[in-house]
Amino acid sequence: MRKLPFETAPQAEVGDELQFHLEQRIRDYIAKGMDPATARATALERFGDVGGVQRECTELLVDDRRAERRRDWIGDLKQDLRFGVRAAMQAKLFTLLAVITLAFGIGANAAVFGVVKSVLLDALPYREPNRLVRVSGRFRDGSSGLGGLSVGAAKDLADRQRSFSSIAIFQGATAQRVFKGDGAARMVTLAWVQPRFFSTLGVVPAIGRDFRDDDALSDTSWSAMLTHTAWEQMFGGDPAIVGKTFQVNGITRTVAGVLPANFVSPMGEVDVFLAMSLPSLMRDPITVRGSHNMGFVARLKPGVTIETAKEDVTGISNDLSREYPRDDGPFALQARPLRDSMVGDTRTPLLVLMASAGLVLLITCANLAGALLSRTISRRKEFAVRVALGAGRERLVRQLLTESVLLSLVGGAAGVLLALLALTLMRRLALNALPSYVHLALDPGTLVFTMLLALCTGIAFGVVPALSVGRTNMQSVLRDETRGSSESRRSRRLRGVLVAGQIALCLSLLTGAGLLTRSLYTMMTTPLGFNPDGVLAVDVQPPVKAMSDADPMSRYYSQLEDRLHAIPGITAIASVSELPSARMNDNGLSIEGEPPPPNNQQPFVTYASVSDDYFRLLGIPLRSGRTFGPEDRPNAPTSVVISETMARKFWPKGDALGARIRLGPDAASPWKVIVGIVGDVRNDPLSSQPQSVTYVSRRQEPTGNLTFLVRAQGDPMAYAKRIQAAASAFDPDLATHNITTLTAYLADGLAGRRLPVVLMTGFGVLALLLASVGVYAMFAAMATAREREFGVRVALGSTRQGIAGLVLRQGAMWMAIGLAVGLVGVLFVGTMLRNLLFGVKPFDPLTLVVTALMIVACASIALLAPVRRATQVDPISVMR
Amino acid sequence: MFSNDSGLLQGTLELLVLKTLSWGPMHGYGIAKWIESATNDVLRIEEGSLYPALYRMSRRGWIKGAWGVSENNRRAKYYHLTAEGKRQFQEQTSGWQRFAAAVTQAVGTVTAPNWAS
Numbered sequence: 001m002r003k004l005p006f007e008t009a010p011q012a013e014v015g016d017e018l019q020f021h022l023e024q025r026i027r028d029y030i031a032k033g034m035d036p037a038t039a040r041a042t043a044l045e046r047f048g049d050v051g052g053v054q055r056e057c058t059e060l061l062v063d064d065r066r067a068e069r070r071r072d073w074i075g076d077l078k079q080d081l082r083f084g085v086r087a088a089m090q091a092k093l094f095t096l097l098a099v100i101t102l103a104f105g106i107g108a109n110a111a112v113f114g115v116v117k118s119v120l121l122d123a124l125p126y127r128e129p130n131r132l133v134r135v136s137g138r139f140r141d142g143s144s145g146l147g148g149l150s151v152g153a154a155k156d157l158a159d160r161q162r163s164f165s166s167i168a169i170f171q172g173a174t175a176q177r178v179f180k181g182d183g184a185a186r187m188v189t190l191a192w193v194q195p196r197f198f199s200t201l202g203v204v205p206a207i208g209r210d211f212r213d214d215d216a217l218s219d220t221s222w223s224a225m226l227t228h229t230a231w232e233q234m235f236g237g238d239p240a241i242v243g244k245t246f247q248v249n250g251i252t253r254t255v256a257g258v259l260p261a262n263f264v265s266p267m268g269e270v271d272v273f274l275a276m277s278l279p280s281l282m283r284d285p286i287t288v289r290g291s292h293n294m295g296f297v298a299r300l301k302p303g304v305t306i307e308t309a310k311e312d313v314t315g316i317s318n319d320l321s322r323e324y325p326r327d328d329g330p331f332a333l334q335a336r337p338l339r340d341s342m343v344g345d346t347r348t349p350l351l352v353l354m355a356s357a358g359l360v361l362l363i364t365c366a367n368l369a370g371a372l373l374s375r376t377i378s379r380r381k382e383f384a385v386r387v388a389l390g391a392g393r394e395r396l397v398r399q400l401l402t403e404s405v406l407l408s409l410v411g412g413a414a415g416v417l418l419a420l421l422a423l424t425l426m427r428r429l430a431l432n433a434l435p436s437y438v439h440l441a442l443d444p445g446t447l448v449f450t451m452l453l454a455l456c457t458g459i460a461f462g463v464v465p466a467l468s469v470g471r472t473n474m475q476s477v478l479r480d481e482t483r484g485s486s487e488s489r490r491s492r493r494l495r496g497v498l499v500a501g502q503i504a505l506c507l508s509l510l511t512g513a514g515l516l517t518r519s520l521y522t523m524m525t526t527p528l529g530f531n532p533d534g535v536l537a538v539d540v541q542p543p544v545k546a547m548s549d550a551d552p553m554s555r556y557y558s559q560l561e562d563r564l565h566a567i568p569g570i571t572a573i574a575s576v577s578e579l580p581s582a583r584m585n586d587n588g589l590s591i592e593g594e595p596p597p598p599n600n601q602q603p604f605v606t607y608a609s610v611s612d613d614y615f616r617l618l619g620i621p622l623r624s625g626r627t628f629g630p631e632d633r634p635n636a637p638t639s640v641v642i643s644e645t646m647a648r649k650f651w652p653k654g655d656a657l658g659a660r661i662r663l664g665p666d667a668a669s670p671w672k673v674i675v676g677i678v679g680d681v682r683n684d685p686l687s688s689q690p691q692s693v694t695y696v697s698r699r700q701e702p703t704g705n706l707t708f709l710v711r712a713q714g715d716p717m718a719y720a721k722r723i724q725a726a727a728s729a730f731d732p733d734l735a736t737h738n739i740t741t742l743t744a745y746l747a748d749g750l751a752g753r754r755l756p757v758v759l760m761t762g763f764g765v766l767a768l769l770l771a772s773v774g775v776y777a778m779f780a781a782m783a784t785a786r787e788r789e790f791g792v793r794v795a796l797g798s799t800r801q802g803i804a805g806l807v808l809r810q811g812a813m814w815m816a817i818g819l820a821v822g823l824v825g826v827l828f829v830g831t832m833l834r835n836l837l838f839g840v841k842p843f844d845p846l847t848l849v850v851t852a853l854m855i856v857a858c859a860s861i862a863l864l865a866p867v868r869r870a871t872q873v874d875p876i877s878v879m880r
Numbered sequence: 881m882f883s884n885d886s887g888l889l890q891g892t893l894e895l896l897v898l899k900t901l902s903w904g905p906m907h908g909y910g911i912a913k914w915i916e917s918a919t920n921d922v923l924r925i926e927e928g929s930l931y932p933a934l935y936r937m938s939r940r941g942w943i944k945g946a947w948g949v950s951e952n953n954r955r956a957k958y959y960h961l962t963a964e965g966k967r968q969f970q971e972q973t974s975g976w977q978r979f980a981a982a983v984t985q986a987v988g989t990v991t992a993p994n995w996a997s
Contacts, residue, residue, distance in 0.1 A: 046927065049928055
């Protein structure tokens, strides 16, 4: 099935053939006595349409050649595969090890890619999700991340913009309210959106109708949109739910529709969406521009790019800052793709993981290339015979590539199984660290990616050994029999480079893993400023009847506290409006007697409303002044306790006690007096800097929902049931939820940070293992190849130590080169990780040295066996 | 049907090409000439359909072309039968013979059917 040796262009070939026919015909006519001109004309006439026939035949020939090439190719491939399988079966151990190595390398990539794809690449469940934009607000001085915008600003932006075809404003925060169905009272999460919210996203309710504009207008309609989960959990999936009514917090709502099951809300978990009217929100002159708690989502007009929209929004934002310097001065509005706002801060860790997995795969490739190189050297004879029997070099290279691709495809298939396992694990480990729209699964896209990756891997690690065969002088191989002394300098250097490469990659990866591990360790061990051990946290949501006024509300809480205190074993109880976290309520701060800060520099501080025992229960020390007590009555001047950091920052002279401050945008609100200073608390475990915190008394400023903290004897979780029972007995309409220990709550906050650490460390260990195997394999092969040389050396008087030194020197050289190159990789890794690090610098000498030592130790262990073997060469047996 | 200047049925042309090549390799012109002389010029090959037929048969793997040198030292493409071509030739020959015999018998019948009056 060989190709024709001289294949001409089809058209020329057909032309030649027809030309020959015509010439023959003319010749015959002339032989019969015609004159040449007539002969020619007659021949042409007899033939008919020469051009047409030539075209038709050319087409047929082109087709034929293509089919033949395909047949050839498939035939060769079949043969290569047969040889490949046979070769793989002959070296079972090698094949097994190679497949395992590949399975880990490819599996790691498949798993990480599966996550990356679902977080960063898959389409959001909206119509044309790439045309959706979210506008957020932030402080111009960069002191906060992206957050909400004020109602006023949102309205102005909606009126002035020229980039969006559809806009929906919504409450940036969701709220939890009590829902009492047939069973016990439970919490549901409510979100308020403009009626056009779903049509802007391009989501159509699965049951019922979308919100209409008049849903927000009338104060009597109270339409609600249920999410699919809420529909199932609150109403048992009642198919005739539309039009039915239910009560949340004592307000009757009518179900307008149910959203599709795959709907994902841009503001996190939501059960019920309610239609919101902008004008009613704009009635309060203080919050209209002063509270920045609105979300803004919009669809780009056809033909408008995101860049244009960004400029549009920035322009309007700058105008607003000029027009309303007091409120909008410090704020800037910023547009970005909706996906970016939903991906949040998982992008960097994911890219880091993808890069780590890539490094593991590179190490795998280098490793297998080395192993394959040794194998091709030991198979030189086989190849020489095949060349002698007429196989072309190119054919041989192809054969070897087929073998390596075959290996990598099998490895890839095994890798897919590993990835499935890994994703199952990750679903448990990491789901709350990933955006809510993520579905971790190996979809067809990931499978295709994995198989392509396997293919490329096979070519990548197969190409060097394959080419080295193409270069070998086959005649000398055949003639030389066993006399082939040492392996060539070239292949020795090639293997050295492969080992050095593995060590370099390994150093980069392990250093990265080390940096992340140190960060996580520092995060977990840096004092929080309070003692979370043995504390149970319970969120409670009182029914609306208890929330009428500050005084009865505070009394309600005190009575509840007394009930809980009566449970035997509970030693202390306190409450707080919000558990310490990265996203606590911020309020603008003004200080009496100080000039109002320039418009764009108003400071913001964290705010919490606490019960008297809060500081004692959590062990937050009092530095000076007092904490809250019975004297902080509802009608007395409001007392404030502030954190040390805040005292130092705003009253550097130490005169914070007795100073008066005002919190929030309302310039007419009464002053609050600072009565005490307490120790710092790290709200955000991901940040080393404690924030400025102001505490007010629950008695003076109670909040709608709060968290009870309970300290008890023994395992705090054991009290969960009793606490719930006591709360229900106190008031059946009171909902309790999110019962957890404070330590578990804090660990949850770190889950997002733990994922990359765990995975990258796993990858690092894998890389170290692979690199050690690589070092072992290289020097074992080298020792074997130089056995004869060592024998001669021993015979000539070289000592065992001398031989050992020879091997070790070579090993040390390649290792040193690897470590040196690895330093460059460390620079890259450090830069990439910079934003994920905590309490450790991107270029941390300690991490680097420990990592390097670890690699050297592992490599040295891997070197032991080959060195031993080299020193035990028996000169007589090798030279005989 | 088989008047002097009529065209050939596709299958018939292919069978004749196979027959020609069963004597040995030959180029397109030689094939045309042989068919004409072997049928006493009754079947005049339409040259415009001979070459596409040759290419089609190559594609089916019945014949194979290879460049050689003609009697008068000119480069020419010679076709030869493949194993598959030989098999086809056997099969089609016997098929044709059965067909021709049947037609001959029918056409040569002298006893009129009973509906003929």
